[in-house]
Amino acid sequence: MTGRTPTLAVRADLNISLDGSASTTDQTAENPMGEDWFRLVAANAATRTFRERVLGDTSGKGTTGVDDAYAQEYFTNIGAEIMGAGMFGLHHNADDPDWRGWWGDEPPFRVPVFVLTHAPRPSIEMAGGTTFHFLDASPEEALAEATRAAGGADVRIGGGVRTVRSFLAAGLVDRLHVAIAPILLGRGLSLWEDLRGLERRYEVSSEIAESGTVHVTFRR
Amino acid sequence: MTGRTPTLAVRADLNISLDGSASTTDQTAENPMGEDWFRLVAANAATRTFRERVLGDTSGKGTTGVDDAYAQEYFTNIGAEIMGAGMFGLHHNADDPDWRGWWGDEPPFRVPVFVLTHAPRPSIEMAGGTTFHFLDASPEEALAEATRAAGGADVRIGGGVRTVRSFLAAGLVDRLHVAIAPILLGRGLSLWEDLRGLERRYEVSSEIAESGTVHVTFRR
Structure with a gap:
């Protein structure tokens, strides 16, 4: 279409459990984030990119495989x-x-x-x-x-x-990336609720990280 | 343990959607299986092994990749x-x-x-x-x-x-294999209901098939 502005991508990334939960429910006064949250984001938080960008760790420590490629992409x-x-x-x-x-x-x-x-x-x-x-x-x-x-x-x-x-x-x-941790939380808010048929509007592809995380990407 | 019978595996395999649904709800009089069911099992039903073993098709047609390896294993x-x-x-x-x-x-x-x-x-x-x-x-x-x-x-x-x-x-x-079709059914019975923490009793591994199916296996 003449004069059309190039379409820029609207992107979303979430860490979810195998049963679709994207929120956690086991917070306590002693453990305000809850243990589930750490298990949900563990593979991402272990990457070199996350450690550097979010935790300010410039030591170069952290994983550098598939999870890290997604973490880099996240900030790009x-x-x-x-x-x-x-x-x-x-x-x-x-x-x-x-x-x-x-x-x-x-x-x-x-x-x-x-x-x-x-x-x-x-x-x-x-x-x-x-x-x-x-x-x-x-x-x-x-x-x-x-x-x-x-x-x-x-x-x-x-x-x-x-x-x-x-x-x-x-x-x-335009692009939804979910990093699925192979754990079952059994409760919390499901990302997938009320999204029947979402895949029909996207190309869906998947990749397994060394950590066992399943990365699923919806692109249109 | 002396005299112990070798442990044989108790196995389960299910086709589920990305949102965990293992049953379908769109059956009609005209389409008694429903369209969702076909989408859920499409990759499995396309394998050479399924065609031969379940449909009696001995022509040798069908896919022979990762999905077929799981189909063979299913019957072994x-x-x-x-x-x-x-x-x-x-x-x-x-x-x-x-x-x-x-x-x-x-x-x-x-x-x-x-x-x-x-x-x-x-x-x-x-x-x-x-x-x-x-x-x-x-x-x-x-x-x-x-x-x-x-x-x-x-x-x-x-x-x-x-x-x-x-x-x-x-x-x-002992071994649960789920073949996850990258589709969202949004309803039906979830396999994962009330199974919080199941993964703690298993080793979990995953593999992506050429079809886009995500095969996740729980083994103990």
């Missing part, structure tokens, strides 16, 4: 991110006007991040290139905003699972 | 099978004393098959080595009976999904 060519309020920690900190998220002083995103919330607050500029903006918007509106901010790069739908599902249901995701 | 070293009443068709034919199952005159099992039912009926000997026996028994009792009949070979838990789940929950399955 992203110009903006959209996340749900829960992923920013707003559900537990709604009353704290100074809440700056739980991603540290220098969050790993390094791009504009649009947090979806029914109670927007002023933007927060963090070190390292991340600025959090707060939007009360539909998936379509948020995506239009994030696309403008992305400056020609891709937009990530960061999570949580409800947010990713809403963008999938609205037909807005 | 099985001495007896256990199935639920539904898989024998009893739920829809309970009132027909002459019902002989829907597996044709020469069923593909070729071993004693124990059908679990609360209303046992006389055994039925079919052509080709299959004899259907009917048991009102617990998983443990049925397995003891099938093991005696298996003559030193493995016992298969054939299905359906509720039957496989009950044997898994009872800790009786």
Whole structure:
């Protein structure tokens, strides 16, 4: 089509269990993340890229196989991110006007991040290139905003699972990558709920990592 | 352990969707199996082994890759099978004393098959080595009976999904193989329901077939 802007990809990546769970339920006061969460992300968190980019570990330690290739890809060519309020920690900190998220002083995103919330607050500029903006918007509106901010790069739908599902249901995701840990959580929020027939709109391919993680990618 | 009988494997194999569904719900009068069922088993049904063994097609046609290797393995070293009443068709034919199952005159099992039912009926000997026996028994009792009949070979838990789940929950399955079709059914009975932590009792490994099917095997 003449004059059409090249389509940039809207991407989503999630760690899920073999039974589809993308959230965990075993949090306790002693173990606020829960053990399940660690098992769900263990293979990803063990990669060299994750250790460097998220944990700030520049020692070069970490796995360098298939899982790491996906971790590298995860951080490549992203110009903006959209996340749900829960992923920013707003559900537990709604009353704290100074809440700056739980991603540290220098969050790993390094791009504009649009947090979806029914109670927007002023933007927060963090070190390292991340600025959090707060939007009360539909998936379509948020995506239009994030696309403008992305400056020609891709937009990530960061999570949580409800947010990713809403963008999938609205037909807005071009590439969905799930890293399936071969464990059964038996509870939590399933990524797959209400997505019957999703594969008909995509090419689906899979790959097994050395860790046993099954990487499944939906592309259109 | 001195005098211990070598442990024979209790095996189960199921075709499931990416969202864990092992049953289908789109049956109609015009399409009594439903379209979903064909999509769920398509890669398996396309194998040379399935075509020969189940459909009686001796032309040598069919796929010969990873899916076929699993299909061959499926039929290897099985001495007896256990199935639920539904898989024998009893739920829809309970009132027909002459019902002989829907597996044709020469069923593909070729071993004693124990059908679990609360209303046992006389055994039925079919052509080709299959004899259907009917048991009102617990998983443990049925397995003891099938093991005696298996003559030193493995016992298969054939299905359906509720039957496989009950044997898994009872800790009786040594090897579970699931062939995951990369489709989302969004409904039906999930294999994974109430099996939280199952993987802790097994080694889990995975393999991708040329068809895109993800084969996951739990072994202990």
